[in-house]
Every structure is written in structure tokens, then in C-alpha cells.
Amino acid sequence: MTNAFRPNRSLTGQAWTILLGVEAALFLLAWTFGDAYSIPGPYDVLQALGKAIREDGLLYELGVSFRINAEALAISTVISVGLAWLSVLPSVRPIVAVLSRARFLGLAGFVTVFTFAFGGGHALKVSLLTFGISVFFLTSMASVIASIPRADWDQARSLRMSEWRSVWEIAVLGKADETFEMFRQNAAIGWVMLTMVEGLVRSEGGVGGILLNSTRYRNFAAVFAVQIAVALLGAGQDRLIAYIKDKVCPHSALTLERN
């Protein structure tokens, strides 16, 4: 067990079980007996979770939010990854640079413009979320493509590949594992932004609406319940993407110390 407190050591399965058990117990103890006004106890949260599922349709709202997030994520992926791959063209790089800077802009400032451009309700939510995810996704993906060393391109050229074939081999296939990783991170960022977007556009509902209503009425137990539900769904989504990445890119974990 002493390895748990030394850097870069590995643990046996049994040691992991003990470690996780102890940390979970400490967390539950602190949560149960902690004396913070704004943090409800585990029992209250469980009760609120049950109520939210039965009376507020939490599962349905989660489904609505998941669908919006998935839709925005799909569009963002096409835009961001496509533009990042195309950043091999000097003519596209200024566009990428400008769009990357847009990550400093607040979503609230785009509500009116996007309403005119895409309409209200569902389309507005998806467009706002797509914008929010894309600027971060594009920045990270463009950085991945820009950091490809010359030796990698040379390797492809030395195998008689044309420049476009080299782009396919090096930037698309070669960076597939990193693309999956960026996708995973931005899928999570999508959930963070989603509640904000659902707060800005209340039509269709979604967990963002429940969260904001519960916060307004200081129903902290309900807030925690929704947060836990979102975290569990997000963790499942994270796990699924990681699983697909491992299946599609089995090479990516071969050199890691923590296998």
C-alpha cells in the first residue's frame, strides 16, 4: 500500500480496491458530517434524486439535453476536425486563427445574432452550443496538426505519397487517437456549456432548466441530485468514447506507463 503514496508506482488489484474503498468512505463521512449550509447531506440528495426522477421527469430532461449535446458535438466535430485537417493549406490557417480567438467571446452575446441566423428554440440551442464547442475543439485540433514534426511528413513523402495522401496518412490516420481524445474532452465541455445554453434558451427544457430553477429556489439537494445524474451520464459517455478509441486505435496506449 505504501506504493500509493510514491510517484509513478503501480498498485495490485487488491490494493486498488482498498484504496478506493477508503477514499470513498472518507468522502462519504466528510459529506455526511460536514457542516456546510449549502451542501446537503447524501440522504437529502438521494431523496431529491428520487423526486426529480418521479415528479420532474429528470430522465426525460437528461435525454433532451443529451440529444442536444450529441447534435452539437457532431456538427462541431465535422467543422473543427475538418478545418483543422484543412489547416495544412496556408489559405485556411488565417480562418482557423480567427475562429480560435473566438473562444474568448461569451455565448450570451450571440443569442440575438444566432436567433436571426438559425431561428429560435432547438436550432438556437444547438447553434450556440456548436459555436461554444467548436472554438475550443478547433483550437486544440489545429494545435495537434501544427505540431506534426517535419520528420513525419518526410516519412510519408519518402514512401512516394502525394501531399494529399500524406495528409490522410499523417494528419488523419496518424492523429486519429488524439482526435478521439479531443472529441472526448470537448464532449465533456459540451455538458458544461449545455446548462448555460439551456439557461439562456428555456424552450424544450433540459437539465439546465431544472438546475437553474432549483438554484433560484435554493433547493440545493435537487441541484446536487441533477449534478450527480449529469456526472454519471457524462462518465458513461466518457467511458464509451474511450472504449471506441481503444478499439479503433489500439496502438495509442502501448507506450503508456499507466496501462
Next chain:
Amino acid sequence: MGFNDLANQALEGSDPAHETRHSRVGQYSLGEVLVRTTDVTLSFQNKDNPDDPPKIVLKPTSIEVRDIVRPGLAQGQVIGLLGPSGIGKSQFSRILAGLQKPTSGQVLVSDFEKDKTGATLRPVEAGHVGMVAQDYPLFRWRTVLGNLIVALEHTTLSRKDKVAKATEYLQLFDVSELAEKYPAQLSGGQRQRIAIIRQLLCAEHFIVMDEPFTGLDPISKEIVCEVINKVATLHEHNTIFVVAHDITALCQISDQLWLFGRDRDEQDRVIPGATVKTKFDLIERGLAWQPGIYETQPFTDFVREVRQEFRHL
């Protein structure tokens, strides 16, 4: 007549091809020109200050490699490129491999696709001359077999034939069991062999190896030398350019050894721009094609001579 004289004579228009020659290691003749560089130069303009004079890396460099024909043998050859660090050897090898355009001059290589004898020359393009970089790069996302098959993409072979040819080469180099492994699962020596096989499959006969001995222990160096010699003797036209700092290892495998150096002015200051200053013909000296030659006194004396020359580059 030494190699320098032969090369100069060829460049001046005289044709010593197929002239039978006798060296201490046997009879041979020089065949078709396989690789020729004509007044290749390389310089870089300072992008921040375009008014600055360009940085000259290579002065006009003309070299020629002719096929070495030995009766009854498939005799490829190894050309060693030696020179101090940062002098421009790697840039020259990139030019040879068609990965870097020279500022002026031309590189021609035999066009085996048009003429199997190698008599027809064509301007080099990336892929005509294979490049095995120092860290033996492979596509880490492809298996070993996948890495080899992708090298045959330019051919008209069917997928089945590509797999068969790649498998044949894996067997030839005793690494068949690695076919389904990923590069991350290979040792350094295995990576090197796969990288060489891949370039052999793609470039067919010409390979440039950049610093293949760096960081290797003496035993590993010997293994690398064996692999290079094996590749050289696989086919009559196989020509391997080895860029390295290790004088002994390079002398051990080379048939020709070219020393890159720079001129000096009257105050003994280096004049920018390197070129091939000295060429050693190890065949003429009887130091090529003989197993165990590196344990003999003539070889030791030769290494000392090269080392002496190296100090003045």
C-alpha cells in the same frame, strides 16, 4: 587510377563503363551510372532579414555512383558519408532522397521503372531514394505488415501480392514473427530492420541511412553493419548511402567513403559551404568485400588515415 579520377573522368565525358578493373580483392568493372549529382548547392535566406547574405550550406557538389559489377555476384554497394557535425551531411542526404530541393544543381538517379538495367537516369523525386532516419521512423498507427504494405502502394500489385511481397521480405530478414506487432512493441534493432525493409520495398534500390550507429553499443553496431551489408548484397543495384560520425563502423561497411569538409582561408578560418573534399576507394585499397577485414593492420592504418583527414575538415 583512383575513384576521384574515375568520377572526374566520367563527369568530363569520358566513359569508363564496363572497364574491367583489378583490385586486391578481385576483378570487377564499373557499370552504368546509378546516381549522379551535378553542382548541387544549398543555401538558406534569412527570412527575418532578407537583405542578409544567404547562409551557404553546400558548395557545388558533384558526385557519381556507378554500378559495381563482379562476375557471378550480386554486388551492391555502400557509400559512407563522413564529416563533422552540422556540416551539411544530413541536408545533402535529404537532397539525395529528393526531400529537399537544392538551391541549384541536379540529382539524377536510375529509373528502374523504365529500364531494369538502370541505364536511364531521371531527376530524383521523394520516394525514388529511400530515407531511413536516425530514429527509424515507422507509422506507429500501423502494424509492421501495414507499414510494409503502405510502401508498396505506388505499385500495381494486388493487395494479396503486396502482402506476399512484404511477408517475403520479413522472412528474408528473419522478422516474420513481427508482422502483426505495432512499432511501439519493437526493439530498436527490430525497428531499424523494418524501416530498412520498408524503404527497400518502396525505393527498390537506393537508400540513405542517417546516423544508423548513434547510441548503439558495439554489438548492436555490428548487427547494424551486418544488416547493411546484407541489404547491399541483395541486389546488383542496391546502393546504400550511410551518413555517420562513427569512423570505424563506417570504414567497416563502406565501399566508397566520402568526407565532407569546408575550405579555410589564409587565416585558417572556415569558409562557409561544405562539399565532398576527399573520396576514399576501399575497393581499390583491398579493404572491401572481405569478412573480418576490420581486424587487420591495413584496416587499422586506413582508419587512422581517415581520422587524420577528419581532423582537418
